[in-house]
Amino acid sequence: MLAINHVTLATAATFGASIYFDKPFFLPFIVFVTFSSLLPDVDHPGSEVSNYFPFVNKVFKHRGVTHSFFGLGVFTAALFTLLNHNNKVLSIILIVIALIGVQYLGELIKRRIGHLNDLSNDFFSTKQVKLAAQWFLWILDLFLIALAFLIWKERFRQEIIILLSIGYAGHILGDFVTKDGIPLFWPIKKRQGLKLFRTGSWVESIIGFLLLIANVYLIYLFWQKFDLSNLQYWKNYLSGHKHDFLFNY
Numbered sequence: 001m002l003a004i005n006h007v008t009l010a011t012a013a014t015f016g017a018s019i020y021f022d023k024p025f026f027l028p029f030i031v032f033v034t035f036s037s038l039l040p041d042v043d044h045p046g047s048e049v050s051n052y053f054p055f056v057n058k059v060f061k062h063r064g065v066t067h068s069f070f071g072l073g074v075f076t077a078a079l080f081t082l083l084n085h086n087n088k089v090l091s092i093i094l095i096v097i098a099l100i101g102v103q104y105l106g107e108l109i110k111r112r113i114g115h116l117n118d119l120s121n122d123f124f125s126t127k128q129v130k131l132a133a134q135w136f137l138w139i140l141d142l143f144l145i146a147l148a149f150l151i152w153k154e155r156f157r158q159e160i161i162i163l164l165s166i167g168y169a170g171h172i173l174g175d176f177v178t179k180d181g182i183p184l185f186w187p188i189k190k191r192q193g194l195k196l197f198r199t200g201s202w203v204e205s206i207i208g209f210l211l212l213i214a215n216v217y218l219i220y221l222f223w224q225k226f227d228l229s230n231l232q233y234w235k236n237y238l239s240g241h242k243h244d245f246l247f248n249y
Helices: 003-020 027-036 039-043 069-085 087-111 113-119 126-151 154-176 202-225 231-239
Strands: none
Touching: 003 027, 003 154, 003 202, 027 087, 027 154, 039 154, 069 087, 069 154, 087 154
């Protein structure tokens, strides 16, 4: 599955699970789902995330251990181990992850500027579209600075770990449905999968479009269900008061 569709599948799964189980999460932390939804492809030399960890694809074969239950388990266990034994190291790691996640979103927006311009050609000039995109990127940068302070709070780190695990699992699901399949039960190397379509095919393009629509709808439902327009949502989260979020503190 293509990178953009891994992201939209993972975010849709996150919003959907949150709504279904009636457990909201802190909305800005969706950037962590974005990062981990791409992480299993760190073993692919041409992937987005491998640019940040170029040594990994020289050690691991693509769609190997990182695309398995074992890889997901090691990833999640490592994060919780750091949470329990070395919070400072974990906080630094999460800040780096946030940086990469926000940067990827920025790159994605830049690549889509041409498409945005085509869609808005009758209303806005190319310069206006680029300016709007640049403003959005500046907002993302400011968000990252604020995020760095929040990560130092333990209750946020716990929730972030869950969101990272959901994003990682979403990637595995995305590749599981492709024709290439994945070694789900690694170290058994046989690949399993539903084999519904090839990566990059017209079928995936349709699925990607549907995922985009699903995200818009699920974000709307999430916003309405948990009343994000009410400042109390944000105050409860930032103040650390008892509430019914993803983690009950």
